[in-house]
Amino acid sequence: MRLVVDLNKCQGYAQCAFLAPDVFAMHGEESLIYNPHAPEEQRERLARAVAACPVQAITADGLEDFTGEPGPGPGQVASDGR
Amino acid sequence: MPKAPLFRQITDFAHRADPYPLYEELRRTPVLHEEADGPFVISSYWDIEALLHDPRISSDATNLAAAGADELSHSDETGGLPPSFIRLDPPEHDRLRRIANRGFGPPRRPRRIEGMHGELEEIVAGLLDGLGDARQIDLVDQFAYPFPVTVICRLLGVPREDEPRFRAWVDPIVAGLDPDSRTSADSARAAQEARLQLGMYLSGLVEQRTREPRDDLLSDLVTSHGPDGSMTMMEVLATAVLLLIAGHETTVNLITNGMLTLLRHPDVLRRLARDPGLSVRIVEELLRYEPPVQIVPQRTCIADIEVRGVIIPKGSRIWLMLAAGNRDPERFKDPDRFDPDREDIQHLGFGSGVHSCFGAPLARLEAQIALAALARRLENPRLVADPPPYRQNAILRGPRHLEIAFDGLN
Amino acid sequence: MAGDYLDRLRREGRIVIVGASLAGLRAAETLRAEGFTGELTLIGDEPHEPYDRPPLSKSVLLGMASPRRTELPHRREIDAKWRLGIAATGLDLAAKRVRLADGDEVPYDRLLIATGVRARPWLKEDEARLDGVCLLRTRDDAADLVQRLDAGPRRVFVIGAGFAGSEVASACREKGIPVTVAERAGAPLVGALGGVIGAVAADLQTENGVDLRTHVTVTGLEGDSIGRVRAVHLSDESVVEADVVVVSLGSQRNTEWLTGSGLGAGPRGIACDAGCRAFDFRGIVTDDVFVAGDVARSPHALFGYQFLSLEHWGNAVAQAETAAHNMICHGADRRPHLWMPAFWSSMFGVNIKSVGVPPMGDQLMITQGSLAERRFVGVYGYQGRVIAAVTFDNARWLEFYARQIERGAPFPVEYPTMDRRPENRQPVAADFPDPSLPTHGPTVTLSGYSPADQQLVFHPARH
Numbered sequence: 001m002r003l004v005v006d007l008n009k010c011q012g013y014a015q016c017a018f019l020a021p022d023v024f025a026m027h028g029e030e031s032l033i034y035n036p037h038a039p040e041e042q043r044e045r046l047a048r049a050v051a052a053c054p055v056q057a058i059t060a061d062g063l064e065d066f067t068g069e070p071g072p073g074p075g076q077v078a079s080d081g082r
Numbered sequence: 083m084p085k086a087p088l089f090r091q092i093t094d095f096a097h098r099a100d101p102y103p104l105y106e107e108l109r110r111t112p113v114l115h116e117e118a119d120g121p122f123v124i125s126s127y128w129d130i131e132a133l134l135h136d137p138r139i140s141s142d143a144t145n146l147a148a149a150g151a152d153e154l155s156h157s158d159e160t161g162g163l164p165p166s167f168i169r170l171d172p173p174e175h176d177r178l179r180r181i182a183n184r185g186f187g188p189p190r191r192p193r194r195i196e197g198m199h200g201e202l203e204e205i206v207a208g209l210l211d212g213l214g215d216a217r218q219i220d221l222v223d224q225f226a227y228p229f230p231v232t233v234i235c236r237l238l239g240v241p242r243e244d245e246p247r248f249r250a251w252v253d254p255i256v257a258g259l260d261p262d263s264r265t266s267a268d269s270a271r272a273a274q275e276a277r278l279q280l281g282m283y284l285s286g287l288v289e290q291r292t293r294e295p296r297d298d299l300l301s302d303l304v305t306s307h308g309p310d311g312s313m314t315m316m317e318v319l320a321t322a323v324l325l326l327i328a329g330h331e332t333t334v335n336l337i338t339n340g341m342l343t344l345l346r347h348p349d350v351l352r353r354l355a356r357d358p359g360l361s362v363r364i365v366e367e368l369l370r371y372e373p374p375v376q377i378v379p380q381r382t383c384i385a386d387i388e389v390r391g392v393i394i395p396k397g398s399r400i401w402l403m404l405a406a407g408n409r410d411p412e413r414f415k416d417p418d419r420f421d422p423d424r425e426d427i428q429h430l431g432f433g434s435g436v437h438s439c440f441g442a443p444l445a446r447l448e449a450q451i452a453l454a455a456l457a458r459r460l461e462n463p464r465l466v467a468d469p470p471p472y473r474q475n476a477i478l479r480g481p482r483h484l485e486i487a488f489d490g491l492n
Numbered sequence: 493m494a495g496d497y498l499d500r501l502r503r504e505g506r507i508v509i510v511g512a513s514l515a516g517l518r519a520a521e522t523l524r525a526e527g528f529t530g531e532l533t534l535i536g537d538e539p540h541e542p543y544d545r546p547p548l549s550k551s552v553l554l555g556m557a558s559p560r561r562t563e564l565p566h567r568r569e570i571d572a573k574w575r576l577g578i579a580a581t582g583l584d585l586a587a588k589r590v591r592l593a594d595g596d597e598v599p600y601d602r603l604l605i606a607t608g609v610r611a612r613p614w615l616k617e618d619e620a621r622l623d624g625v626c627l628l629r630t631r632d633d634a635a636d637l638v639q640r641l642d643a644g645p646r647r648v649f650v651i652g653a654g655f656a657g658s659e660v661a662s663a664c665r666e667k668g669i670p671v672t673v674a675e676r677a678g679a680p681l682v683g684a685l686g687g688v689i690g691a692v693a694a695d696l697q698t699e700n701g702v703d704l705r706t707h708v709t710v711t712g713l714e715g716d717s718i719g720r721v722r723a724v725h726l727s728d729e730s731v732v733e734a735d736v737v738v739v740s741l742g743s744q745r746n747t748e749w750l751t752g753s754g755l756g757a758g759p760r761g762i763a764c765d766a767g768c769r770a771f772d773f774r775g776i777v778t779d780d781v782f783v784a785g786d787v788a789r790s791p792h793a794l795f796g797y798q799f800l801s802l803e804h805w806g807n808a809v810a811q812a813e814t815a816a817h818n819m820i821c822h823g824a825d826r827r828p829h830l831w832m833p834a835f836w837s838s839m840f841g842v843n844i845k846s847v848g849v850p851p852m853g854d855q856l857m858i859t860q861g862s863l864a865e866r867r868f869v870g871v872y873g874y875q876g877r878v879i880a881a882v883t884f885d886n887a888r889w890l891e892f893y894a895r896q897i898e899r900g901a902p903f904p905v906e907y908p909t910m911d912r913r914p915e916n917r918q919p920v921a922a923d924f925p926d927p928s929l930p931t932h933g934p935t936v937t938l939s940g941y942s943p944a945d946q947q948l949v950f951h952p953a954r955h
Binding site: 013014015017018019020021025026027028029044045047048051052054055056 | 180189195359428447
Binding site: 012025033037060061 | 544546547550551554556557558561563564566567805806834838840841842843845886887888
């Protein structure tokens with residue numbers, strides 16, 4: 001799954017690094033580094049991290065299978081047929 | 083009979099079951115100041131959000147005391163212990179919070195909370211299995227309270243079997259936050275005394291951990307020696323009291339408000355029963371729709387500030403109405419609708435800025451796991467009384483009891 | 493009729509986007525989101541689909557991510573024709589066609605130029621070709637550099653202590669690799685943040701074991717007998733042995749392909765109006781050519797309508813969205829690009845963020861925290877108002893200062909804050925270097941008040 005964090009929005013609340021520590025990590029107290037290509041087994045944790053971001057800075061694709069049937073996902077994206 | 087000023091109605095128990103019409107009225111005057119020495123009440127999302135990030139707004143207990151007491155903002159943190167970091171400003175707040183975080187989260191302990199996932203599920207399963215043949219329960223006493231208490235005990239390293247002892251101190255402290263009881267000097271004294279007693283109880287554990295550290299947060303608090311140095315013994319105790327209380331009192335309400343809301347929205351409850359993953363967004367929407375902390379009342383401004391053309395003079399007390407901001411139609415479309423599918427749930431449920439909730443990741447996991455399990459396992463759950471009886475407290479708002487009938491356990 | 497034209501354009505027009513990176517992708521998504529159903533073509537010189545660059549100098553160098561896997565998530569389906577790995581080489585404004593390197597020509601009804609920037613290469617071509625002399629801009633650059641760092645070089649030499657160079661140095665130290673950084677100015681980051689903040693950045697580097705050399709330039713790169721770089725010669729006559737040299741001298745705007753097209757394009761970028769419409773070389777605005785991202789320079793209301801070039805990730809996104817919106821809507825519905833400049837960096841475990849335009853500031857006040865503790869908010873003032881702010885590990889306060897900039901709040905900052913230190917009551921000179929000298933990593937370039945204005949004289953790097 002691809003993801004990108006808008007680090008202008010990010011204020012270092014670290015919710016993502018708590019909830020998906022294999023994808024997101026704090027580098028020091030406040031700066032976030034992350035893997036823009038999260039492996040499939042991180043799907044559930046990534047969904048938690050995306051939803052928990054207090055500033056909604058994380059966009060990920062390929063999460064729509066995880067949360068809920070109707071309704072778009074938090075960083076909802078349709079596949080692009082690639 | 084003349085109506086009481088709006089800001090006094092906030093603490094009026096009559097609004098407890100449904101404070102949202104009152105909040106809507108509050109939002110009509112975004113900066114509400116009804117009595118010369120009364121607080122400035124801020125109820126709109128963008129204003130609250132801005133003030134939570136305004137470096138001229140202080141959380142410091144001393145500044146607050148100088149601003150004079152009111153029903154919500156008097157300092158409950160007395161009783162011989164220094165203020166905990168929620169009642170301090172930077173740089174002290176930041177220093178203590180960083181030290182507390184060393185044992186709790188990233189960058190040093192990124193997996194501590196995530197690693198409790200399985201344990202949390204086991205505790206929940208244990209509580210539900212323990213219901214036996216019951217067909218009606220009080221969700222608060224039988225589930226929503228014992229679950230987060232067990233969790234915070236394990237995390238801190240406080241013996242679970244001591245719960246009756248510390249509950250006897252926690253109750254008066256939380257009641258001390260309660261606006262009505264606060265009018266009585268007795269209850270304020272009781273809260274101070276209880277905080278001191280709780281501190282003394284924890285000091286026994288802390289001394290033990292100083293000698294023999296274990297893998298728990300208390301040990302980390304006493305043994306932490308980082309770039310910020312260490313906490314003094316009094317700082318450790320103030321922090322431990324804060325974490326113990328905040329670690330469960332708010333989560334009880336998040337879970338109980340959550341189940342109440344789901345029972346009022348059976349379609350969502352049914353979806354959750356089929357799809358536990360939906361709990362992630364349900365919990366975020368709950369933090370918007372029914373936040374367990376409704377008001378941040380302990381702020382003062384240390385300079386004249388302007389909000390929507392109104393000058394709030396230096397030294398004024400400010401109440402930030404988080405739960406009103408969460409229902410602000412200027413911010414959220416159809417704000418009074420509970421809708422976990424909404425794309426934009428950037429709520430104020432955990433506050434924002436430097437004081438944003440320390441325990442948020444744990445509270446999120448606890449609520450997600452608890453609600454998913456309740457939805458899956460309770461067969462045909464129904465509310466026995468709607469609205470349920472509420473606690474007195476206007477800040478930490480939630481039902482005192484939540485009677486649920488059901489047909490059996492899956 | 494204009495309305496008819498626009499309806500037809502939206503329904504079955506041809507939109508071409510040159511530049512298939514962040515701005516190009518976000519523009520394409522916005523076009524589709526706003527109802528464009530015609531033919532959409534994205535042209536990119538790199539053979540890869542749009543990927544994100546900031547991780548390349550951070551999580552990728554630290555080993556947390558693969559340089560080959562930073563593709564950007566798509567926000568929606570864009571149903572585009574991709575022409576990747578083929579550079580655009582020319583533009584015929586009259587015939588409305590983009591020429592490609594393979595000789596093909598792509599006709600358009602409306603064109604968006606988002607060709608961005610590239611790393612400024614080492615000036616001496618023979619030295620630049622030495623094995624071990626690296627740039628860091630593309631993912632191929634990153635893959636190459638990661639491999640070299642993983643091979644355990646004896647020493648890495650970084651030329652230029654802007655943000656990119658400093659981030660490389662930080663990653664090297666984290667991996668335990670000895671690193672030397674050479675900077676022409678007196679400290680790192682001075683072009684972007686001034687000398688006062690630069691001094692903090694310098695301390696950060698030296699405390700983390702970087703061999704930082706300031707007030708020096710590189711005079712030559714020395715190779716060994718088989719064409720590998722082995723040493724770096726400096727203007728103070730010293731020689732530093734190094735087997736990897738990272739050239740981090742800022743960037744050049746990708747506008748050469750527009751030479752002779754008649755557009756107002758040059759080394760400072762492509763001038764456009766506040767609605768992202770490109771100017772031609774006469775200063776007359778075009779109506780079917782739009783610009784977005786690093787390559788654009790556009791006037792900004794908050795900063796005296798100066799033309800700004802912003803090499804900022806957030807600007808690329810915001811300007812792409814505005815440009816795309818304006819490309820397919822009626823004149824009255826067009827929006828100005830009024831994005832608040834903002835950027836971030838991360839080095840040696842410190843989070844650095846900024847809003848506004850620091851290089852416009854001539855004075856600086858530390859309004860929260862302290863430089864010595866490396867946790868602070870610095871506010872830049874210009875002509876009596878707040879023009880920018882920077883935070884080191886204090887990001888949660890930054891939006892307050894963004895609002896101060898928006899409303900033109902007075903400077904010096906007189907009000908107390910919770911963590912205002914007594915020694916910081918008075919403003920100090922922000923200490924930016926002479927703006928006529930190029931710096932290694934300006935993230936904002938001010939370039940005057942008219943589309944043709946080149947207020948700043950450009951000096952080629954003298955390293």
